[in-house]
Amino acid sequence: MSSLQNYLLLSALLFAIGLAGALTRRNAILVLIGIELMLNAANLNFIAFWRFGPHPEALTGIMFTLFTIAVAAAEAAVGLAIILAAYRHHRTTDLDQMDSLKH
């Protein structure tokens, strides 16, 4: 079993855990953490495919990953700001009670 497969398995596991967290948790902050986990699984894939790919000297994987981390940081900041605004409005972070999309 090559090490690429191990990385991919790890990243798939990480993605599944993140997805499960994002889909099942009621607390918005935990959902955000789940989304971060899924992003990191994708980062891990980038790194793994770059490291075990045909051109490991081109540094493309690292480039993608750095961009993704930067975007994820921005996304986390925006996400937290939205959650804060939603909390102020609804006095809760429970997603089940935020059903105004229905209306």
Place this chain on the structure above:
Amino acid sequence: MPSIIPYLWLIPALPILAAGIIALLKQRHRALAATLAISSIAASLILSLCAFAQTLAHPAIATYNFPWLQFGDQWLSLGWMLDPLTAIMLVMVTFVGLLIFIYSIGYMAHDENFTRFFCFLALFAGAMLGVLISNSLLLLFMCWEIVGLTSYLLIGFWYANPRAAAAAKKAFLTTRIGDLGLLVGMVWLYAQSGTLLFYNHGAGCLESSSLSALTTHTTILGLTISSAIAILIFCGAAGKSGQFPLHVWLPDAMEGPTPVSALIHAATMVAAGVFLIARCYPLFAAGASHTIALEVVTWTGAITALLGALIAVAQYDIKRILAYSTISQLGYMMIGLGIGGPSVGIFHLITHAFFKALLFLGAGSLIHGCSGEQDIRRMGGLGKHMPITFAAYTAGMLALCGFPLFSGFWSKDAILHAAHLWSISQAPFYIGAFAALLTAFYMTRQLYYVFAGHLRHPAIHHTTPHDPRHDLHLEPLAENPVHHPPHAPHESPAVMTIPLVILAAFAVFLGLIGTPAWPWFQSFLEGTSPSFSFAAFHEPGLLPLMLTSSLIVFLGLGLGWLLYGRKPILTADSPDPLATNAPRTFNLLTNAFHIDALYAATLLRLNAALSRLSAWLDQYLWNGIVQLISTTVIALAWIDNFLDAGILNTTFDSGCDSVSHTGDRLALIQTGRIQTYLRALSLALIALVILLLWGMKA
């Protein structure tokens, strides 16, 4: 001096404008309303005097015509005119009108609808002046109808009193019957002559070219067309002027306020019929020297003169006596017109307007002073309490009787003189003379009842232990609902007595402008220059006639004194001396020959039967047809409803229901929770991945 002709329209327009403004005022603006009405009629009086001055200088007929309405290729023209007849009537109407307007301030002082009264009065004055200046039978007819309308409104002024409302309706409907004749005559005249303008530089319907065309053709019974049209026009005049058999409305019209009776139902409006005949006199007299139309006018006038005088003898209501007297005098005017021509008839119209307005205003003053009492049996002794009214009333009474040298003497004598010379029959002369006797008699009776003796009013002097009204079936007390409870009689305020005094002066002296020695009035109307000479008295038959008519007057006055003056009337329920001597005749006269009852038994019953017939037709025939149609429509609607509700709607509704249910169920999926949506997305993604893997494997 610039001509007044183009501005003649202002004379009627000013009062009508004032009426329009007053109509917009509130009830409490009493002074403003009276000021507007009086100043408008005063302005009209000034303009009328200007017009009069102009006719004095240029007595020829002056006209101002303008096209009004186009139909087909013809223009219908209206216009106004000025001739001596118009000028003299204008001055009379505005002058008498002004005095009565002023008098009304006093008489109507307690009435809450003071402004409405002056609005109607001004509208009446404007319309009446419009009648006088019209140069078109159509324009005259329009104003004539407005005059009729205001008469209706003013008779029914106290409309809360059912008798006033009924009298107004009666007056309106009775005059409409006459006006129908006038309308038919007008249409016929238009069809024959193609114009309704009286004078239009040779092309008017009263000018020789048109008249000669009208006299050459004859219609049924050998009447010339001009005579037939003239008789139809006379129908209108008879309705307005209270001629037999259309006189029945005039006594009832006394339900209106007394100034209205004086202005409309004595001095001006009822004289409009006489004026109409004088205006259309060329049509009446066209062709022969004695036309059938003029004979109809004469005989109707004679019957009316006699009838009115007879009935007036046995009336108790002071205003009804005067009303029947007016009818009688209007009959006189008709005799004068029919026999002697316009100058004779109009001379009596003018003198009558003054002395009858005086008598009515005097009666109003008496009624006002006696707290609304109108029954002469409950008056008496008023000469002491109301000296000015007494003096003025006596002057008017003597003028009406034709007492020598008073105005009525000259004008009545002119009529009798003309009747005496009539070649067809002497009957109008004898009828006229007998009516003059009766006039003197009933006026003496009234004078003794009202002014002599002592007051017999039961509410003021309780001389009788019970209310005599129950025994005598007297008319209800008050004419005017705003009059106050009875108090001692008093003289009226100056605003009422001064017009009386002015009118009295005219009633005494006005006749001097038309005496045989100096017939200024007659010459003015006929457009000749008057000559002053006493030689006219030497005309054969004139002086004996004057002596005879004076004797008749004295005979009437003496008879009146014999029956009513010799022994004073003591109480309100003591019987009339004439009634004790000839009770059946007296009763017949009191009930006005039962003409009202006759109409009620014949015409009104016929009318009622016809209305019942139409009600029956309405209820069963027309209603049945309408019901049938409506039932059919309802049945069709039921079928339609069944199709709609049973078939179309059910199908459509079930379709709608299923869509709606589906929507309800689908709506459950939309929870608004983002995680639910994401879960669905994830499941779909997983399914997609499994599908792809499956495909790759295969």
